[in-house]
Every structure is written in C-alpha cells, then in structure tokens.
Amino acid sequence: MAERETLEVDVLIVGAGPAGLSAALRLAQVQKSKGGDALSIAVIEKAPDAGRHQLSGALLDPSSLRDLIPDFESKGEPLGTPVDNDNIYFLTEASKFRLPITPPPFQNHGNHIISLSQFTKWLAAQVEAEGIDLFWGFPGQHVLFEGDPHSVDRKVIGVRTGDRGIGKDGQPKGAFEPGADIHAKVTIFADGVRGHLTKQLYRELQIGAGAGPPQFAIGIKELWDIPKDRLKPGTVIHTLGYPLREEEFGGTWLYAMNDGRISIGMVVGLEYRDPLFDPHAAFQHFKLHPFIKSILEGGQLVRYGAKAVPEGGWNTQPQLHVDGGLIVGDAANFVNSMRLKGIHLAMRSGMLAAETAFDAVRSGNTSSKSLAAYKARVDGSAIKSELYPVRSVHQAFGHGLVAGSVAAGLAMFTKGVALQDLPGHPGHKQMEMIQGYYGLAKRDYLVPSNAAPIDRKVTFDKVTGAHYSGTHHDENQPVHLLVHTEVCHTICGGEYGHPCVRFCPANVYEMVDNGTGGKRLQINASNCVHCKTCDIMDPYGVITWVAPEGGEGPSYEGM
Numbered sequence: 186m187a188e189r190e191t192l193e194v195d196v197l198i199v200g201a202g203p204a205g206l207s208a209a210l211r212l213a214q215v216q217k218s219k220g221g222d223a224l225s226i227a228v229i230e231k232a233p234d235a236g237r238h239q240l241s242g243a244l245l246d247p248s249s250l251r252d253l254i255p256d257f258e259s260k261g262e263p264l265g266t267p268v269d270n271d272n273i274y275f276l277t278e279a280s281k282f283r284l285p286i287t288p289p290p291f292q293n294h295g296n297h298i299i300s301l302s303q304f305t306k307w308l309a310a311q312v313e314a315e316g317i318d319l320f321w322g323f324p325g326q327h328v329l330f331e332g333d334p335h336s337v338d339r340k341v342i343g344v345r346t347g348d349r350g351i352g353k354d355g356q357p358k359g360a361f362e363p364g365a366d367i368h369a370k371v372t373i374f375a376d377g378v379r380g381h382l383t384k385q386l387y388r389e390l391q392i393g394a395g396a397g398p399p400q401f402a403i404g405i406k407e408l409w410d411i412p413k414d415r416l417k418p419g420t421v422i423h424t425l426g427y428p429l430r431e432e433e434f435g436g437t438w439l440y441a442m443n444d445g446r447i448s449i450g451m452v453v454g455l456e457y458r459d460p461l462f463d464p465h466a467a468f469q470h471f472k473l474h475p476f477i478k479s480i481l482e483g484g485q486l487v488r489y490g491a492k493a494v495p496e497g498g499w500n501t502q503p504q505l506h507v508d509g510g511l512i513v514g515d516a517a518n519f520v521n522s523m524r525l526k527g528i529h530l531a532m533r534s535g536m537l538a539a540e541t542a543f544d545a546v547r548s549g550n551t552s553s554k555s556l557a558a559y560k561a562r563v564d565g566s567a568i569k570s571e572l573y574p575v576r577s578v579h580q581a582f583g584h585g586l587v588a589g590s591v592a593a594g595l596a597m598f599t600k601g602v603a604l605q606d607l608p609g610h611p612g613h614k615q616m617e618m619i620q621g622y623y624g625l626a627k628r629d630y631l632v633p634s635n636a637a638p639i640d641r642k643v644t645f646d647k648v649t650g651a652h653y654s655g656t657h658h659d660e661n662q663p664v665h666l667l668v669h670t671e672v673c674h675t676i677c678g679g680e681y682g683h684p685c686v687r688f689c690p691a692n693v694y695e696m697v698d699n700g701t702g703g704k705r706l707q708i709n710a711s712n713c714v715h716c717k718t719c720d721i722m723d724p725y726g727v728i729t730w731v732a733p734e735g736g737e738g739p740s741y742e743g744m
C-alpha cells in the first residue's frame with residue numbers, strides 16, 4: 186500500500202478562485218517588495234485546471250484588480266465587454282415596466298461583463314508566472330488540527346487532500362493513492378461558498394458563534410448565442426417580480442457580450458417557504474416571459490450551471506482568523522447581495538489575508554491573535570465600507586418583498602445608518618412542511634408547485650442542464666453526497682415531499698420506484714455541479730457535500 190506523503194509549506198491556499206489566486210499573487214508581490222528568504226507557497230484546487238469550477242454572472246467591478254495588478258491592461262487581462270447601458274424592469278406575468286431610474290446598486294458604468302472562468306485562467310497564469318505552485322485536481326478533504334480534539338482553540342496545521350482510486354464499495358482500486366498531508370504555518374481557506382473545509386472550521390472551532398446565521402441564494406445561469414444584432418454589446422438588464430412571488434426573494438440578469446453571446450440567469454434566496462417550490466422551474470418560467478422569450482428565440486443554449494451565493498453579508502462573516510488559519514472570499518460570506526457582486530470582494534480579502542499571513546510567518550507567530558491583523562485590515566478596507574451599509578438587506582427580504590424593499594431603500598438613502606441589524610434565519614429553517622404551508626397533505630408531492638413546460642427550444646429539463654454544464658464524475662467511487670437516507674425514506678416525504686428533487690438544479694436526487702410499490706431515493710452523484718444547495722437547504726441537515734475525486738465536477742469554460 187502506498188505511503189501517505191507529508192509536505193511542508195509556509196502558506197497553503199485552498200481554492201484557486203479569485204480569492205485564493207489574489208492571495209497567492211499578493212504573497213508573491215509582498216515577498217518581492219520585502220525581500221529576505223522566500224516563503225514556500227502552495228495552492229490546491231479541486232478543478233482539473235484553472236477556471237473550470239468558476240461560475241458567476243459575471244459583472245466585474247475592477248476596483249480590486251486595479252490595486253492588485255495596476256498594469257493589467259498590458260498583461261492581456263480578458264476584461265470582456267464594457268457595460269454600455271443599464272436597464273431594470275419589474276415583470277408581471279405578461280408585461281414589463283421599466284424603472285424610470287436605475288437604483289445605485291444596479292448602476293454598472295465602469296464595470297465589465299466577463300467570463301469568470303476565463304478571468305480566473307488569466308489570474309492563475311499571473312500567479313504561475315511568479316513561480317508559485319498550483320496543484321490542479323487536488324481537493325482538500327480534511328482540515329488537520331493540532332491540540333485537544335474537544336477544544337475550539339485547536340490550531341489548524343494544514344489540510345489532507347482526497348484519496349484517489351477508491352471504488353464505490355469503499356475499497357482501493359488498482360491505482361490507489363492516499364491523499365497527502367500538507368502542513369502549513371498558515372492555511373488560507375478560499376474554498377468558496379459553503380466551502381466544505383470552512384464548514385469543518387464552523388463545526389470544530391465554532392467560527393460562526395458570534396455571527397448571524399449565513400444566508401444563501403441559488404444562482405442558475407445559462408450562456409446563449411442569440412442573433413448578433415438583437416442586443417447591443419454591453420447591455421445589462423436586471424428584472425424583479427415575475428416569476429417570483431412576494432414571498433420569494435430574488436431577481437434575474439441578462440448581460441450581452443460581443444458576438445451575440447449572452448449570460449442569463451436567476452438568483453433565488455434559499456429561505457423560501459413553499460416546500461414544493463423549484464428554483465429551476467422558476468428560471469424556465471422567466472425564459473418564457475414574452476420579453477425574455479423574444480430575446481432568446483432563434484438562439485442556442487451554449488452552457489448551463491448553478492451555484493449557491495452567500496448573501497447574508499457583513500453580519501454573517503464568521504471569525505476570520507483562527508490559530509494557523511484565515512478565511513477569505515465567499516467562504517467568509519463577502520458578497521454584496523444588493524449588487525450581486527463578490528468577485529472584487531473575494532480578491533480584496535485574498536490580498537489582505539496574504540499581507541497578514543506574510544507578516545505572521547515572518548514574525549514566527551501565526552496564532553489567532555497575530556492573524557487578527559487580517560480582521561483589522563478588513564475593517565479598514567473597502568470590504569467594510571461596501572458591505573456594512575447594506576448589512577441586513579437580504580435578511581429583510583426574508584420577511585417579504587415589501588420589508589426587503591424598505592430595507593434596501595434605507596440602505597441606499599441613509600448609507601445604512603437607519604438600517605436595523607436583523608438576524609435572519611438559516612435557510613432550511615424557513616421552509617414549511619406541506620401540511621403547514623398548504624393546510625393539507627398534498628398527494629402529488631413530487632410535482633413542483635411552479636412546474637414549467639419544457640419545449641427544448643427555450644426551456645430545458647435538469648438532465649439536459651447537467652449535460653450542458655459538462656459535469657463529469659467517475660461512477661466507480663464513493664458517492665460524494667453523504668445522505669442519511671433513512672430520513673428520506675421515513676419522514677421527509679410526508680413532511681416536505683422530498684424537496685431535494687426540486688431544489689437540486691441538476692437532478693442529482695430522484696425518487697424512483699423501490700420495486701414494492703413505494704419510492705426510494707436514487708442519488709445521481711455524477712450529475713452534481715458542485716453548487717452546494719443540497720448541503721445548505723435540506724430541511725433536516727442530513728446531506729453533507731464532500732469533494733469527489735480530484736479533477737471532477739462541472740466544466741464551466743466560458744461561464
């Protein structure tokens with residue numbers, strides 16, 4: 186049996202998204218400017234190469250990029266299409282009303298419509314050019330701790346990467362390779378929304394103890410090619426209203442790039458109450474709205490994807506520093522939900538964490554107290570000045586459209602001064618049982634309350650979506666969705682009508698005949714697009730997402 190390898194580095198970064206890559210690049214820059222012995226730095230990423238697991242709308246606010254790479258234009262940065270015009274509409278089922286003014290969070294002059302996947306590829310190339318090792322296809326599977334296992338003051342000493350070559354029966358296959366233990370003086374957790382290593386920090390070190398409960402949304406996105414003259418490149422459209430009801434918080438976007446390529450998508454808060462609601466079905470209704478259909482008709486679906494968005498904002502940031510560890514980007518919930526923007530905040534937090542990690546390693550003190558300098562940097566940065574004024578807006582929308590709109594107004598016009606701190610609810614706690622929501626036991630519980638017609642021209646089913654996400658997983662490996670299925674087979678059907686079959690946007694969860702007249706849960710793990718919605722949304726907390734074997738998952742090139 187192969188031995189487990191141990192590697193020693195000064196700084197380990199988990200996740201090569203905008204946050205992790207910005208951290209790596211900043212470390213190299215600080216190293217250059219301060220001189221002295223070079224720090225050893227490693228970045229591990231579960232995707233097989235750069236940008237494959239990156240999904241975003243994606244409107245880039247270039248403010249952090251300008252600070253990280255001032256000469257980015259001369260370095261071939263793929264800035265995509267500059268925003269030309271902003272439009273915001275309120276939709277009813279058959280009509281649209283254009284808002285006479287564009288509220289500040291929706292103003293995008295100076296921003297660019299990019300492919301986050303391409304942008305990440307470019308950023309990774311800048312990091313590699315500095316001689317930093319990026320390990321693609323290496324998922325971090327467990328956080329390594331030192332100290333009393335019952336104490337929340339344990340030290341993070343690195344990460345164990347996933348084993349390779351285990352069969353679905355849990356036994357080693359021919360080419361078994363145990364994961365490596367990467368020991369680091371500082372580990373920067375940049376594992377994105379509901380990062381499963383950061384989740385281990387929540388559980389083991391209680392880093393969420395002083396924060397509001399995290400709030401999430403699910404974002405579903407498609408790329409389309411439409412006739413080139415239909416929308417001017419740089420057109421940005423946001424909509425509110427239909428098909429979401431007063432009780433559901435969310436909205437849609439449509440961004441026009443060059444050559445007829447558009448990004449179209451919908452974000453829905455994961456605190457919806459209706460257990461039979463299906464976010465994917467809502468997105469199909471949106472595409473069938475006469476206004477949107479007239480844009481898509483005659484076009485071609487190019488790609489599909491879905492991912493959760495951490496929308497709780499400033500008050501839901503966990504403790505950002507622990508002994509030997511720092512948390513950045515989406516893993517720290519740094520997203521402005523009013524602007525639906527997090528790329529620049531992820532980059533900024535990565536840069537600030539890098540500066541802190543560098544000083545801590547150099548000083549030989551990587552305790553939580555020493556790494557607290559990162560929190561001070563965040564508090565003094567544009568992250569706080571952007572997120573604090575809008576801190577409770579998502580939480581207010583959890584109380585309905587009217588409450589949310591009032592909060593959004595207060596955030597905008599008083600810069601958050603008149604906004605109250607609202608605690609919000611953990612997403613799955615808001616979903617009601619069928620009996621409570623509908624007042625009766627529903628019999629056709631597998632059918633979404635908002636089922637949409639599938640015409641395979643404008644609307645597509647989830648299986649087709651999963652195909653267009655390019656996702657791939659070897660089926661002969663342990664299922665990477667750890668589910669206590671006895672809950673599904675006993676109480677979940679009667680209480681919630683198996684909501685996993687609806688909130689999963691990729692048909693991973695399916696209730697199939699069990700051969701004796703009943704139903705059993707079938708987990709189509711190979712369809713998974715790594716969106717994390719199931720881990721967040723299942724009402725009993727019995728689904729845990731862990732990383733599959735390295736290099737697997739969606740393939741989001743161009744997204």
Ligand SMILES: Cc1cc2nc3c(=O)[nH]c(=O)nc-3n(C[C@H](O)[C@H](O)[C@H](O)COP(=O)(O)OP(=O)(O)OC[C@H]3O[C@@H](n4cnc5c(N)ncnc54)[C@H](O)[C@@H]3O)c2cc1C
Nearest residue numbers: 200202203204231241242243244325377404514515527528
């Ligand atoms: C639908 C949608 C639309 C959005 N639109 C916009 C927009 O228009 N503008 C904007 O600014 N922001 C937008 N955002 C938010 C933005 O995409 C994120 O804030 C940003 O990508 C966060 O960067 P990050 O590096 O923290 O996380 P990510 O970009 O998620 O990167 C995390 C990386 O870590 C890797 N990883 C995770 N776990 C592990 C592990 N265990 N081991 C190794 N690697 C791991 C992942 O594969 C991934 O590459 C949108 C988000 C969504 C979902």
